[in-house]
Amino acid sequence: MATAAKATPAANGRGRRGVRTSGDDRERAILDTAEGLLEERPLSEISVDDLAKGAGISRPTFYFYFPSKDAVVLTIIDRLVAATADSREEALKMLAAGEPRAGLRQALEDLYGAFRSRRAVSLAAAELRMTNPEARELWSQVMEGWVADTAAVIEAERARGAAPDGQPARDLAIALVQMNERVQYAAFTGESPSLDEDRVLDVLVDIWLRAIYGTAEPS
Amino acid sequence: MATAAKATPAANGRGRRGVRTSGDDRERAILDTAEGLLEERPLSEISVDDLAKGAGISRPTFYFYFPSKDAVVLTIIDRLVAATADSREEALKMLAAGEPRAGLRQALEDLYGAFRSRRAVSLAAAELRMTNPEARELWSQVMEGWVADTAAVIEAERARGAAPDGQPARDLAIALVQMNERVQYAAFTGESPSLDEDRVLDVLVDIWLRAIYGTAEPS
DNA sequence: AACTGTATCAACACCGTGTCGAGAGGGTCA
DNA sequence: TGACCCTCTCGACACGGTGTTGATACAGTT
Numbered sequence: 001m002a003t004a005a006k007a008t009p010a011a012n013g014r015g016r017r018g019v020r021t022s023g024d025d026r027e028r029a030i031l032d033t034a035e036g037l038l039e040e041r042p043l044s045e046i047s048v049d050d051l052a053k054g055a056g057i058s059r060p061t062f063y064f065y066f067p068s069k070d071a072v073v074l075t076i077i078d079r080l081v082a083a084t085a086d087s088r089e090e091a092l093k094m095l096a097a098g099e100p101r102a103g104l105r106q107a108l109e110d111l112y113g114a115f116r117s118r119r120a121v122s123l124a125a126a127e128l129r130m131t132n133p134e135a136r137e138l139w140s141q142v143m144e145g146w147v148a149d150t151a152a153v154i155e156a157e158r159a160r161g162a163a164p165d166g167q168p169a170r171d172l173a174i175a176l177v178q179m180n181e182r183v184q185y186a187a188f189t190g191e192s193p194s195l196d197e198d199r200v201l202d203v204l205v206d207i208w209l210r211a212i213y214g215t216a217e218p219s
Numbered sequence: 220m221a222t223a224a225k226a227t228p229a230a231n232g233r234g235r236r237g238v239r240t241s242g243d244d245r246e247r248a249i250l251d252t253a254e255g256l257l258e259e260r261p262l263s264e265i266s267v268d269d270l271a272k273g274a275g276i277s278r279p280t281f282y283f284y285f286p287s288k289d290a291v292v293l294t295i296i297d298r299l300v301a302a303t304a305d306s307r308e309e310a311l312k313m314l315a316a317g318e319p320r321a322g323l324r325q326a327l328e329d330l331y332g333a334f335r336s337r338r339a340v341s342l343a344a345a346e347l348r349m350t351n352p353e354a355r356e357l358w359s360q361v362m363e364g365w366v367a368d369t370a371a372v373i374e375a376e377r378a379r380g381a382a383p384d385g386q387p388a389r390d391l392a393i394a395l396v397q398m399n400e401r402v403q404y405a406a407f408t409g410e411s412p413s414l415d416e417d418r419v420l421d422v423l424v425d426i427w428l429r430a431i432y433g434t435a436e437p438s
Numbered sequence: 439a440a441c442t443g444t445a446t447c448a449a450c451a452c453c454g455t456g457t458c459g460a461g462a463g464g465g466t467c468a
Numbered sequence: 469t470g471a472c473c474c475t476c477t478c479g480a481c482a483c484g485g486t487g488t489t490g491a492t493a494c495a496g497t498t
Contacts, residue, residue: 057446140412176426193389210430
C-alpha cells in the first residue's frame with residue numbers, strides 16, 4: 001500500500017544536493033515538523049521559522065536543507081503521490097475483470113482512503129496548487145494518470161458491450177475524476193455543503209456507474 | 220441578466236462607511252483597477268500598492284477606502300454572486316416544467332455563462348477561498364443555493380415519477396454541483412487535464428441526466 | 439598542520455502589510 | 469471673518485515574513 005518512496009533515497013532534486021551524511025536527520029525533522037504543523041493549521045499560516053524551530057535549527061540553517069517552504073511541502077506531496085499511484089494501478093486492474101459495481105467501489109475506495117489517511121497533506125496540496133506552478137504541474141500528472149486509466153476502463157467496457165456509447169470516454173473520465181477530487185476535498189474540510197465522510201463513496205459510485213453504464217446496476 | 224448589485228448602493232459593509240460624497244470615484248477606481256489586474260495575474264501577485272497606484276492614490280489612502288486587499292475582492296465577488304443568483308432562480312424554474320434535457324441544459328448554460336463572462340473574478344474567488352474565511356462563507360452560501368434548488372428539482376422529478384429513486388436527492392445534488400464547480404474551474408484555467416470550453420456543457424448535461432434520470436434521454 | 443567539505447547562525451537587505459499623526463481643503467454657522 | 473469640523477491625503481513608521489552573506493566551528497582526510 002505504501003511501498004514506494006524509497007527508490008531514490010533523497011536524490012529527488014527537491015531536498016539537499018547529493019552526499020549522504022549525518023544531517024539527514026535534520027531533513028527528516030523538517031519534513032516531520034511540516035507534516036505535524038499541517039495537521040493543525042493551513043500552509044499559509046506556517047512560516048519557514050516555524051519549520052526551523054520545530055526541527056531545532058535556525059532559519060538560515062533551514063535554507064541549507066531546502067530552498068523554500070514550498071519545496072518542503074512538494075517533497076511531502078511527492079511521497080503521497082507515489083503511494084497513491086500504487087493504489088490506483090492495482091485498483092483499476094481489479095475493476096477490469098467482471099463485477100463493475102464491486103470493482104469500481106473498491107477502486108474509488110482505495111483512492112479515497114489514500115488521501116483521507118493523509119488528509120492534511122492533501123489539503124496542503126490543494127492550497128499550494130493555487131500559488132505554486134510546480135505543485136500545479138505535479139497535481140496535473142496525478143489527475144492525468146487517473147483520467148487516462150479511467151478512460152481506458154470506459155473504453156474497454158464499451159468495447160465488450162457492457163457500457164453504452166455516449167460522450168467521448170476521456171471527456172467523461174475528466175468530469176468524473178474532477179468530481180471525485182472536489183467532493184472528497186469538501187468532505188475533508190467539512191465545508192458546507194459537503195457530503196458526510198461515510199456517504200462519499202456511496203454517492204460517487206452511483207454517479208460513476210450511471211454515467212458509464214447508464215444504470216446503477218450493471219450486469 | 221445583471222440587474223442586481225444596485226439595491227444597496229454601497230452600504231454593504233465591505234467598502235467605506237456611510238455617507239455619499241465625491242470620493243466615490245476613488246472607490247470605483249480601486250474596484251476597477253482590481254478587476255483589471257485580475258485579468259492579467261493571480262490575486263496573490265497583486266499588492267495593495269498595485270491597487271493604490273492603479274487608482275492614482277497612495278497606499279495609506281487606499282486604507283481609507285478599504286480595510287484590505289481581500290475586502291476589495293470580496294466586494295467584487297459579492298456583485299458577481301448577486302448577478303448569478305438571478306440566473307439560477309430563473310433557470311431552474313424553467314427546468315421544473317417539462318423537457319428535462321433542454322431545461323437542464325439551459326439552466327447549466329446560464330450558470331456557466333455567468334461565471335465564464337467574469338472568469339478572472341471567478342478564479343480570484345477560488346484563490347481567496349483558500350485563505351479567507353469570509354470568502355469561504357460567501358462561497359458556501361452560493362453553493363448551498365444551487366444545492367438546495369437542485370435537490371428540490373430532483374425530488375420533484377422523483378415525485379412525478381419521471382426520475383427513479385436512488386441516493387438521497389441532496390447528496391446527489393451536492394456531488395453534481397461540486398462537479399460543475401471543479402470542471403468549470405479547470406476549463407477556465409486551462410489546466411490539464413480539463414475539458415474544452417465548448418465541451419463542458421455537453422458532458423455535464425449528460426452526467427446530470429444520467430445521475431438524476433438514469434438515462435441520457437428522459438421522457 | 440594545513441586543507442576541504444559539512445553544517446551552523448547572526449546580521450543584513452528587502453518587500454508587503456497595516457497604523458499613526460500631521461496636515462490640506464471645503465462647507466457651515468456664528 | 470474666523471473657528472470648527474469633516475473628508476481626504478500621505479510621509480514615516482513598526483512589524484513580520486523571505487532569502488542571502490559572511491564568519492565560524494567542527495570532522496575527516498592527506
